[in-house]
Amino acid sequence: MMDFDVFNGDADGICGILQLRLQNPRKSTLITGVKRDIQLLEQVDTARNITVVDIAMSANTIPLQRLLEAGSRVEWFDHHFAGNIPEHSNLTPHIDTSPEVCSSVIIDKALGGTFRHWAVVAAFGDNLIATAKTLAKSLGLTTSTQDSYQELGQCINYNAYGNTLNDLTVKPVDLLSELEAAKTPLQFLQEFDTFPKIKHQMEDDLTRAKSLTIENTSKRVRTVLLPDAAWSRRVLGTYANTLSQSHPDHAHVLLSKTAGSYVASLRAPISEPFGAHEVARLFTTGGGREASAGVNALAEDDISKLLLEMEKHYG
Numbered sequence: 290m291m292d293f294d295v296f297n298g299d300a301d302g303i304c305g306i307l308q309l310r311l312q313n314p315r316k317s318t319l320i321t322g323v324k325r326d327i328q329l330l331e332q333v334d335t336a337r338n339i340t341v342v343d344i345a346m347s348a349n350t351i352p353l354q355r356l357l358e359a360g361s362r363v364e365w366f367d368h369h370f371a372g373n374i375p376e377h378s379n380l381t382p383h384i385d386t387s388p389e390v391c392s393s394v395i396i397d398k399a400l401g402g403t404f405r406h407w408a409v410v411a412a413f414g415d416n417l418i419a420t421a422k423t424l425a426k427s428l429g430l431t432t433s434t435q436d437s438y439q440e441l442g443q444c445i446n447y448n449a450y451g452n453t454l455n456d457l458t459v460k461p462v463d464l465l466s467e468l469e470a471a472k473t474p475l476q477f478l479q480e481f482d483t484f485p486k487i488k489h490q491m492e493d494d495l496t497r498a499k500s501l502t503i504e505n506t507s508k509r510v511r512t513v514l515l516p517d518a519a520w521s522r523r524v525l526g527t528y529a530n531t532l533s534q535s536h537p538d539h540a541h542v543l544l545s546k547t548a549g550s551y552v553a554s555l556r557a558p559i560s561e562p563f564g565a566h567e568v569a570r571l572f573t574t575g576g577g578r579e580a581s582a583g584v585n586a587l588a589e590d591d592i593s594k595l596l597l598e599m600e601k602h603y604g
C-alpha cells in the first residue's frame with residue numbers, strides 16, 4: 290500500500306506539504322490540482338498513511354469516512370471551515386480556522402518552526418501579510434528578503450488559479466518537486482527559471498485585469514466582471530488580493546464568466562476580515578474561509594443575490 294499526500298495546488302498547500310516532506314521524506318503518491326479543486330480525497334484508494342494539507346474537510350467527508358473505515362491513518366492540516374470533524378482514533382486533525390492562520394502556519398507550529406521560511410512564503414501567498422511579517426521578523430529576515438518571499442508566495446498562489454491544469458503556467462506537482470530540490474526559497478529564486486516564468490505571466494494577466502472597470506455595487510463593496518478567458522481565470526485570486534490591499538476598508542467581488550455560469554472570488558475587507566465564507570456558502574458550490582472565499586459555479590440569476598448578501602454583510 291502506498292502513502293498519499295493530498296494538498297491544495299496553491300502556495301499554502303504546496304509549502305505545507307513541502308515542510309512536512311523536508312522534515313520527514315517519504316515516497317508518496319501526490320494528489321493535487323487547481324486551487325478550486327478541493328474534492329481531492331475521493332481520488333485516494335485505500336492507503337496506509339494519508340496526509341492532507343489545505344483542503345476543507347467539509348468537502349471530503351464521504352471519502353474520509355470510507356478511508357478511515359478501511360483502516361487508513363489520516364493526518365489533516367487545514368484552516369478552512371471543517372464541518373463536523375469525525376471522532377476516530379485513526380484521524381489526527383490539526384484544524385484552526387482563525388483568520389490570521391493558514392495551513393502552512395499550522396504546520397510550522399507542529400514542526401517547531403524548522404522550515405519557517407516556507408511558512409512565510411505561504412502566508413504571503415494566502416494574503417496573510419501581517420502573519421507573514423511577524424514570522425519573517427522571528428527569522429530576522431531583511432526587508433528585501435521579505436519582499437522576495439512575498440513575491441514568491443504571490444506567484445505560487447497565482448499559479449494555482451484556473452479551471453483545469455491546462456490553464457496553469459506550471460503544474461503544482463512539478464513546482465513542488467523543484468521547491469523540494471531547492472530546499473530554501475532563496476535557492477529556488479536563484480537557481481530555477483520557473484519563478485520569472487510565472488511572474489511574467491502574472492504581470493501580463495494583471496495588466497489586462499487593471500484595464501477593467503470596477504463598480505461600487507454598494508457603499509463598501511467593489512465589483513469587477515472578468516471575461517471568459519484563461520487569463521481571467523488565472524488572475525482572479527491575485528487581482529482580488531491586489532484590490533483588497535489597495536482598498537483595505539472595502540469588500541470585493543470578482544466575477545469571471547465561464548461556460549454557462551460565473552466563478553466568484555469574494556474578499557472581506559482587510560480591516561474587517563470576517564464572513565466571506567458565510568456569503569459563499571449560501572450558494573451550492575461556495576466555500577472558503579472568513580477573509581477569502583469563492584463560489585465555483587454561480588448562475589447568472591444569482592449574481593444580484595450575491596451582491597445583495599455582500600451589501601448585507603459589509604454595507
Ligand SMILES: [Mn+2]
Pocket residue numbers: 301302343368391392415
Ligand atoms: Mn490556505
